[in-house]
Amino acid sequence: MAFEVSYDLENEQQFWDELDEIVSARCHQHEIIDNSLRAFLNVTTNYISEYLQTDFSVVKCIFRMLEGELFASNKEYVRRQIIYCLLQEEDNPTLHIVAAFLLYDARNSQNDEIFEMMHSEGTFARLVQLVQTRAIQEDTRLHQLLLQLLYESSRVQRLNWEDFMAVDDAFVLYLLEIIEGASDDADDPYHYPVIRVLLVLNEQYLVASTSQQTDGRPGITNRVIKAISTHGMTYKTFGCNLILLLNRESETSLQLLILKVLYLLFGNPSTAEYFYTNDLHVLVDVILRNLIDLPHDSPAANALRHTYLRVLHPILTHSQISKPPHYKRDDLLRLLHLLVTSGNHFAPVDETTVRLVNRCTSVPWLHPPAAPAPAAHHNGHNSTTHSPVDHVANGQKEYARRALGMTVQDGGESSTSVLEIAGHTAQPGVQTPSMSKLAQ
Template sequence: MAFEVSYNLENEQQFWAEIDDISSTRCSEHELIDNALRAYLNVTTSYISEYLQTDYELAKCSYHLLQGELFTAHKEYVRRQIIYCLLQENDNPTLHLVAAFLLYDGRQNDVTFEMMQAEGAFPRLVELIQTPSIQEDIRLHQMLLELMYESSRIQRLSWEDLTAVTDAFVLYLLEIIEGVSDDADDPYHYPVIRVLLVLNEQYLVASTAQSSRHPSITNRVIKALSTHGMTYKTFGCNLILLLNRESETSLQLLILKVLYLLFGNSASAEYFYTNDLHVLIDVILRNLIDLPSDSPAATALKHTYLRVLYPILANSQISKPPHYKRADILRLLNLLITSGTHFAPVDETTQRLVKRCINVPWLQPLPIETDHAPSETNGQKGSASSTQSPIVGSAESVVTGQGQREVARRTLGMSVQDGGESATSVLEVAKHTEKPGVLTPSRGREAQR
């Protein structure tokens, strides 16, 4: 069976007929499979500029191969050969076809992404995404970003994979977002942001399972935002926009994990513009209200929102006067711990996390104004308006402070004393995941049914 021939197809109908013929080839030996795959890549790369100009046409081409007998009869071998092409080829059209195949196959079968990682595909993707000739090919570049995101969010990356990510790579991604900041609909926005989100999650997970075989690894996403936050504000703006409209739980969690680390780190706690921070508070309050009380998935998500809300209240500029929506925040927090019923009481974790938020100093009851002269305590003069919160300096505050240092240690490699409460929160936030495609429980959607 001679497949290595020059193709001279006269029209689109002949092109798709040829793809069908190759995809339905019956092969009994690996050599014949290799010949058929070479034929597939030969014809597709030869006519990519004519008949594969859109994402739809590229997906259609990939599914022809995925549904043909050539693949269905030899799935593992074909997948591995395609992965080897990704690792070895440098021709843009070939890379485009193999990346598309792996992306569409992997979205249906996790085993493809797992095989990619086992073969060392992640460092290769990092390399390709930074290659100048690929950066000039916007469609291919975007495809590789999507492949990196999809293949990374369903499995844990190895220490070697994460060390392939450099500061320069993260800053490059942030620069892309800044470069298209004037166009919220730019196709680059979403793929690049999602790559940064999934990288952050990988760092967070890695920080909770330190190995004696490898040194701790720095979260380069948080590091970049901590050291260059003023330069890359658009990323933060987009996080809020995405959280506001995202209905898929897994993506909400990715965003919340970035927020948790940003606000838990003193170097990045004031990363957001104040106006954007106010919008973020509004979104979090709305989402907390919208979560139903009778759903285990909603309860778990509520816990994560509360774990994120605490460092926002404690560490961001909202903790400084004038305090944004103090009464509304207190009203919601109290509602969360009093809205249970006899049949469905509020769970202990929710109560504990809410009380932790309420104990933030600026949410404490306001001092009563009096006409009396300032009192003296322990030889120090003070007034009612400057009275220190009763929880400042308490054991709970000490634990909280230790916990914030624990966040910094785990995410930025800082060596400080471990903390209890927030160390637990780090673990809980890190391990909270959801399968892609699962929608967040919503009172609003339930009411519309």
């Protein structure tokens, strides 16, 4: 979109006044709308280094447009023109304003219309290309913004064949390299955007793997799992961050994204021991805590509980904790027993939870060698030998309080697992149900 107007603004107030005049224009003819959009991009890009130096100022600028008459009267046309700019423009300031518009328009409208339009115009491949461009990599704010747009647009639209073909091994390794090279600070601004792109890519591969190929094309390789399978020793930080995020993430959809990666990693022989043993112990602790904190009377909690249990089984079966010394064997047995004996008073524990718990408890190493039978007492009373699991019901609340730090209120499997895990989703922003929060 060529620029035709130049500005010579003397101060910040003049900048905002000019911007307000542009976005409040009443116009319906495409040619006049195009001129107004050129003016908007011209003034914002020319003064981005002076008056739009912070993320807050950029957001303020974009919302002036979103709330102005120019956009309100011509939403579809303006959106499409902005998308065309994303596809065609090369200079960083223009890409910054365009990406910010698309991202905040989507968040503000709280619907998928803008992302559907982007998907239909093929922006996924363009975003993959842009985040690998050296000039953009050197502009940290723009790079993060494009990663956020790539993540949010990809989590609500299924990728097609052409989209998957835009992702090669080098792109995934590049993202892993960013994480590996980032600081040890968990709040490093690069951690979240990059990790989330990898999470959503993995989910797209997982969903694609459950769909039948009817057009004769070969199956699509999950390049995230492939990269860890072949270069896992080099990129350990990604795994550490997955556990850290799962430990503190309160958004259900993001927990599910993390669990989907973990399910595939532990279910794959070449990646089952990807995590350091100490990190694996932390992961088991996190799963124990999160499972016991999920309420029993919430459909959303049930779906998340099922996913945790589906992830727990390959951890118990294939990871390092399947070998002596077995980490927290008694705690795991207590927790699994608790899950099938502490439903609410008015409804039994659901059948899927019972089936998945039974699957986990069937792992051989969870069961210690049977103790010798005690000598029979001839006092006229029957004697009964109890396994360790039989004694769990006594003091369940005390165990949860002391060992897990939570207050507990009263109250073909592999193929099926893949299908169900792929199908478990949640709306962005929805918070995970929590018994500990309800008790506060």
